Amino acid sequence: MIPPYRVVTPRLVLRCWQPTDAPRVVESITASLDHLRATMLWAANEPQSVEDKAQLLRKFRGQFDLGQDFIYGVFDRDEANVLGGCGLHPRVYEGGIEIGYWIDARHLRQGYATELTAALTRVCFEVLKLDRVEIHVHLDNLASQGIPKKLGFIHEATLGRRCPSPNGVGARTIWTMFRDAYQPTIAVEAFDCLDRRVL
Numbered sequence: 773m774i775p776p777y778r779v780v781t782p783r784l785v786l787r788c789w790q791p792t793d794a795p796r797v798v799e800s801i802t803a804s805l806d807h808l809r810a811t812m813l814w815a816a817n818e819p820q821s822v823e824d825k826a827q828l829l830r831k832f833r834g835q836f837d838l839g840q841d842f843i844y845g846v847f848d849r850d851e852a853n854v855l856g857g858c859g860l861h862p863r864v865y866e867g868g869i870e871i872g873y874w875i876d877a878r879h880l881r882q883g884y885a886t887e888l889t890a891a892l893t894r895v896c897f898e899v900l901k902l903d904r905v906e907i908h909v910h911l912d913n914l915a916s917q918g919i920p921k922k923l924g925f926i927h928e929a930t931l932g933r934r935c936p937s938p939n940g941v942g943a944r945t946i947w948t949m950f951r952d953a954y955q956p957t958i959a960v961e962a963f964d965c966l967d968r969r970v971l
């Protein structure tokens with residue numbers, strides 16, 4: 773099943789990127805470069821031009837529509853500002869999905885990563901009916917580990933030399949929420965590609 777195209781939380785809108793978002797996401801990434809380059813491999817190629825970013829957003833959009841990978845923009849409620857990006861990645865073993873996220877450097881420590889992760893976790897269990905939600909984090913990335921910890925994910929494993937990062941390959945921590953341990957923690961509305969409410 774394809775995840776919702778639009779997810780609305782108390783403070784955020786998560787929605788499938790559009791090419792027309794390119795100028796705003798370039799501005800957000802440019803303002804966040806040092807912050808993103810510390811942990812995200814893709815940030816080495818930033819900042820992209822608006823034209824190149826529009827092509828990348830077309831690819832994300834295409835993958836979303838084809839049901840391959842689900843990368844969302846994170847916006848404030850009126851969609852005036854890009855606050856970050858996140859994704860549902862079906863690259864883990866069947867029955868599960870991996871959540872990824874980044875937040876604009878100007879909006880850190882306001883609980884946005886926690887809020888979007890709580891909302892996507894709810895979507896995964898209540899809309900997609902999955903059995904397992906995973907978050908994979910480099911051992912040194914303590915900020916990111918704070919999100920699954922706060923939401924009650926269990927630390928299932930730390931696997932040596934399995935996590936490429938801008939500082940070389942390191943250990944990968946795997947945090948998991950299983951369906952039977954899950955409790956909804958946040959109000960969420962979610963809409964499919966026809967803008968029908970699915971949650």
Ligand SMILES: CC(C)(COP(=O)(O)OP(=O)(O)OC[C@H]1O[C@@H](n2cnc3c(N)ncnc32)[C@H](O)[C@@H]1OP(=O)(O)O)[C@@H](O)C(=O)NCCC(=O)NCCS
Nearest residue numbers: 811873874875880881882883884885886909915916918919
């Ligand atoms: C990791 C990241 C997404 C956190 O975003 P955020 O919106 O600031 O996170 P939250 O405000 O929801 O923080 C939740 C908890 O995580 C922990 N945390 C977040 N940032 C932290 C930091 N810099 N240092 C230590 N703990 C931190 C805290 O426990 C925090 O709770 P608290 O603020 O009540 O103490 C953000 O720092 C980021 O974009 N980093 C670069 C990209 C990245 O590393 N992505 C994850 C790859 S796995």
